Amino acid sequence: MTPLKSPRPPNPPNPPQSRQSPNPPQSPGRAAAPTAWSPRLWGLLTVLAGNMLIDALEVSALVVAMPSIGADLDLPLTVLQWTMSGFAIGFGGLLLFGGRVVTLLGRRRVYLAALVAFAAASVVAGLTSDPALLTATRIVKGFCAALTAPTGLAIISTAFKEGPDRTRAMSVYTLFGASGFTAGLLVSGLLTDVSWRWALAFPAPVVLVLFVLGLRLVPADEPPSYTPRRYGAVSALALTGSLSALVYGIVSVSQYGWSDARSIGSLVLCGALAGALVKAERSSPDPLLRAGLLKNGPLIRSALGAAALNGSYLGLLIILTFQLQELWGWSPLLTAVALLPASAPLAVTALMSGRMVNRFGAPRLIALGALTPLAGYVLYLWQRDPVSYAADVLPVLLLVGAGFVLAFAALNMQAVSGVPAAERGPTGAVYQSAVQLGAVLMIALVAALLFAHRAPPEASPAAVLEGYRPAAALVAGVGLLGFLAGLAGVLPRAGAPRRPSAEPRSPEPCSPEPETANRKE
Incomplete structure (x- = not known):
């Protein structure tokens, strides 16, 4: 840890008072x-x-590129x-493991x-036409993001020193x-309009530049020496x-x-692998997931x-991407x-x-932030052909964007509220893993429903929209579950004393830190 400044020596008793002091003392509450x-x-x-930006944009990089990849490689949506x-x-499946790897091998390395x-995975992804290899590169990139x-x-x-310096650095990182x-x-x-391969490969040169800079700038650290x-x-x-x-x-x-x-x-x-996971965790003296975290209500x-x-949002974007590009004939850039x-509202x-x-408190913002996307999903289900962007699609997107503005930071902060500093790393890892697992399930389920209810090639626009409806209903159902989860944090529990919920006093991002805080080095 960077050493803190040594305390200022005490003032002498009864110091003489001058009418104009060149260095007036700061009030204790002033930062x-x-x-x-x-x-x-x-x-x-x-x-x-810069690398955080790359990790974050990888989540959305293929949303508008999916139709182009599928058309070029002749892939059904179930494979795409x-x-x-x-x-x-x-990302989500290896995040807990990644924290352990960083702890044992060291951050810089x-x-x-x-x-x-x-x-390397970005280059291979941009060159390959094999769906299996393309999927493998995406899993590798997700694992790399789980590490970095x-x-x-x-x-x-x-x-960065604790206090304003670290807060400012955290703000830049979060932004x-x-x-x-x-x-x-x-x-x-922009790149998919040229070739979808560029959308997959473009991070490679940027990340290599960051690597060269990181060789000189990322500080060295020593991994712990404990065994086993x-x-x-x-x-x-x-x-x-x-x-x-x-x-x-x-x-x-x-499909079958x-x-x-x-x-x-x-x-x-x-099911067999899930059973093996439970057995391995129960028998391990140092499990990746600590059972006590599953009892943490917030x-x-x-x-x-x-x-x-996250899952319902990505599901909606997949539906809208195919609607805008395949039904309306919009380009990838116009779709983006x-x-x-x-x-954009969350970024702003x-x-x-x-x-x-x-x-306003995290629970209220979470409940309201889950309600506005749910309203947008129901509005999307309500629409009938003919559909226009301004009247039917834009309001849905604005409601979803409002939900992220209200709930995104509140969810992050509530997840670690009341958790001791030494436990925030594992707690953040469980939270972020859940976010990614929601994406895994919803992407697969939405794709499966869109494939199962796809309209024939010569179908009318109304028939195509009707084929989107089961997937949109799933998105709305998951949005409802999210609202009920948020509502549970607002409504008082029977028999529970009313007390103010502990709220974090600063917006620290809920990203899991490696486990070094919980081990003796």
Whole structure:
């Protein structure tokens, strides 16, 4: 940890008072001003925030590119969805494992290695036409993001002094993360108009530049010397494998039917791997998921609410992408611009979110932030042909965007409220894993429903819209679950004493830090 400033020596008793003191004493409640940063610190923050931006935009980079990839490679939506769900599987399924790897091997070593692997996977993804290899690259990139995103936050916590300096660095880091989804839509739309391969490969040169800078700027650290080194690889493989099998089973049911061996076999495999995961965690003296975290009410409500918010949002974007491009004939770039009203408001208001939570309280903002997207989903279900963007699509996107403005930071802050500092890393990891798992399930389910209810090639626009309705109903149903989870935090429980909920006093991002705080080094 960066050493804190030594305390100021006490004033002598009864100091003489001058009429005009050149250095008037500051009031105890006044925060110290941030110090001037060296070029090296600015460079380090540029590397960390730049990579956070890349990690965030990877989530949205393929939303508007999916129709172009499917048309070029002749892939059905049940296969095409792996380009999005694969990244979420690698991110969410390996996030807890990634924190353990960083703890055991050291931040600098893992961070720089993940940058190289991310760049290599981007190049391979842009060159390949094999769906299996393309999916594998997306899983690898998700795992790399699971390594770098929380590690970047941990590096900031040690490289910048506690107080205004660290708060300012955290604000920059958070702003880049919140802007990543919007940036991903625009960059992907622009590049997909040229070739969808550029949308997959473009992060490679940027990440390599960050790697070269990181070699000089990322501070060295020593991993702990305790033994034995338990990585939890069995649990990580079981979790990732069960998620992959579940996704394959969902889309196989849509493509081949319930009685097909591929559907039955994959779902059985999912159950077997889930059982292996539970056994491995129970028998391990150092499990990846601590059972006590599952008894944390605010964490569970936040995880459910965030999973529903993120999953339903991505599901809606998939539906709208195919509606705008295949039904209306819009270009990828125009589609990306059309989807901005749902993502841009969060990027614009990210730095004000903490003040909103401090003023109104996280539970109320979460409940209201779940209600507005639900209203948008119901509005989308209500529409009938003919449909216009201004009257039917834009209001839906604005309502969803309002939900993220209200609930995004509140969910993050409620998840770690009341948690001791040493436990915030594991708590954040569970929360972020839930967010990604919501994306995994919803992407697969929406793709399966769109494929199962697709209209014939020569169908009327009304028939095509009708084919979107089951997937849109699922999105609305998940939005309702998110609202109920948020409502549970507002309504008083029977027999529970009324007391003010503990709210964090500063908007720290809920990203999992490596587990070093919980171990003896």
